[in-house]
Amino acid sequence: MSLVLVGMLLPATAARADNPIVQTIYTADPAPLVYNGRVYLYTGHDEDGSTYFTMKEWRVWSSADMVNWTDHGSPLSLTTFSWAKSDAWAGQAVYRDGRFYWYVPTTNRATGRMAIGVAVSDSPTGPFRDALGHPLVENGEFDPTVFIDDNGQAYLYWGNPHLWYVKLNADMISYSGSPAQIPLTTAGFGTRSGDPNRPTLFEEGPWVYKRNGLYYNVFAAKCCSEFIGYSTSPSPTGPWTYRGTVMPTQGSSFTNHPGVIDFQGGSYFFYHNGALPGGGGFTRSVAVEKFTYNPDGTIPTMNMTTAGAPQIGSLDPYVRQEAETIAWGSGVETEPAGEGGMNVGYIENGDSIKVKGVAFGAGASSFSARVASATSGGTIELRRDAVNGALMGTCAVRGTGGWQTWTTVTCTVTGATGTHDLYFRYTGGSGYLFNVNWWQFQHA
Template sequence: MLALVPAGAARADNPIIQTIYTADPAPLVYNGRVYLYTGHDEDNSTYFTMKDWRVWSSTDMVNWTDHGSPLSVATFSWAKSDAWAGQAINRNGKFYWYVPTTNRSTGRMAIGVAVSDSPTGPFKDALGHPLVENGEIDPTVFIDDNGQAYLYWGNPHLSYVKLNTDMISYTGSVTQIPLTTSGFGTRTGDANRPTLFEEGPWVYKRGNLYYIVFAAKCCSEFIAYSTAPSPTGPWTYRGTIMPTQGSSFTNHPGVIDYNGGSYFFYHNGALPGGGGYTRSVAVEKFTYNADGTIPTITMTTTGAPQIGTLDPYTRQEAETIAWESGVETEPSAEGGMNVSYIDNGDYIKVKGAAFGTTGATTFTTRAASGANGGKIELHLDSLTGTLIGTCTIPGTGGWQTYTTITCPVTNAKGTHDLYFKYTGASGSLFNLNWWQFTTGPTPTP
């Protein structure tokens, strides 16, 4: 469990995941939703100790739903360790996730590909062996307008292959992109690496221009980019996007357009206990310059603004979170994930819940407790804001023995940040699977 975040930090929304340490963000826009694929730094890591990958999603860029871990090193029978930076893409109704991991038989880093029918998995090894292997890392995948797909990866080199339409095989040989100073900037002080390119490439197209965004000049890294008239170059170095900052000596970019805005994902060490091996994913909204260049982007604790509002009258997963303190998540016996390890004083914030002019009259939640339960205090706008209701959760006889509980609420009108404050005795209180408000006459028992 991550250390508690001071209450004063509750107004922040970056980093966007606080229940675990995350790294190497790879966002994907699909069907009106942003899916975020990340690595997972283990607590108290002193190296890149990473065993699985994680998935999150959001429609408003601030409230993120935890979909757990649909892919791990163990998914690949040939892999030994190192669930490092990957990227997922959709094609032909399937989702392909390209990841680097250590090949058990060769001891080298190799690129595997996993496939799923859903953006949230589960994913399975598509091949039973690496797709490509040259000892290098950090794949990025891109499908051009003409349907040709490309896979790029590398550190210390930068290579690509042309993927076939099945997305799990390729045509031709691995091609190494020339790392020239005109293409990737000039590094000083390292005769073996004359350019700024380090790792973590992210390739995409905007208009007629191809972009490659990358982690530059270890260590500490900054984020830079180059552009080209074709997906294979020639590349021209364009400069810094995100200067070195953020208490992590690595960084990793992910860039998308979503709902009319442009978003830049990265990681830092901003959470309690955070650092170079305990990183956290964050996001900023930005606007391209008129000539297509990318402005300098600085890390903030504010993050991206919310798109629209959250509907409290539809069922919301308890693991949909804008900010939290103290809780964790785990797979639920009822499917999906649930919020767990809830102790006295822990809380979750969801941002921008739109209760409307009529207002809510009841709050319903699905809860389980292998102990004596506790209470959920529902506050508006802060942990000490207007108390709209208190819901008592009983012991249910098991941590996955769920029951549905409904409680009355009052004064829940307008749009507010909603805080779930958990109170009770010492130790874990209860688990939560989902919640929902209703409006209208208060039902009679």
């Protein structure tokens, strides 16, 4: 299904929701990372209309407020690894000593087995390069998670059907000793019934972290459909004790994948489902919930919602904002921009974008946007609190001679005071109208 059509098919009520947090493409396997006051979200990309886990690249998004997410495109793909054949599956990125290390599973062309590669970058948004030119570890299993303990010792865990770990060296691209198995006991990982080959609930997708001296392993449990369970331990290698369900089996995807962070004083649980139109087990979408640990450190059971996490603070419209910073989009897609970064494109009549919690303060007098059009253009309507809400301004976009031939347009604004959700509603003739790279309001 074309994602342009996907956006047009979204029900009107969906525009008030914020889960799933990305609507321009199908995303899966969330791996959040907190760095420098933002959450960077590393995901897989399910291809449109896929009938298998057809995944060719990884994507990055970021947010300072947990609701408006900026699309940073794809800084890592199968082509980054000369030895990779297929299957850009669930990975995780971490930061250490000025660099970002992204551990991903993919199929080794030479052996036909799943292997774990590692890519490195000086920036959380890439570009990433293959750090080794060959797999870091390979035993046919997948779904890496990486954890750096308080003493500086880093651990890489992965596995399906087993659970493995190695101690990473300080360079984060080599390890000491040999891969070791964590015993999958029913005391440690719960009891699965009906499958003598897999007596415990552990399936795949481990996510290991530490909180208040306790080690947590949150994982996709039982198959299929999966739920999210978790275990805790006094050490990073066990013994583990099964603690129960984080998220029951629900939604229209038969897999799930956890990611847990603390950010700006709150705790957040990332997962995926099949909630977008055309969504399902092979066309998934990442979502997030805010939660509070119980006093004894246990994780409460959570359900999937369409509301998502509450906004932290507000968005400043008086500094340049990327057009691909989106709380909810309908009909639009993104693409690499010739001026750098990404732009919003494939805009048709009636498409829209919501930016949540925009702090206009005493008021704005004008609005500017960086636009390009290979056709005759169209109009950007600036609306307040709803896609058909109060009209604050109308910016005409004329043809610029190319989809990457950029110019800046400006229009007057009225009624832009206080804090409101901002809707960009795009209007015009038939076909694609124009692209938008960035936007900014000016004070009255």
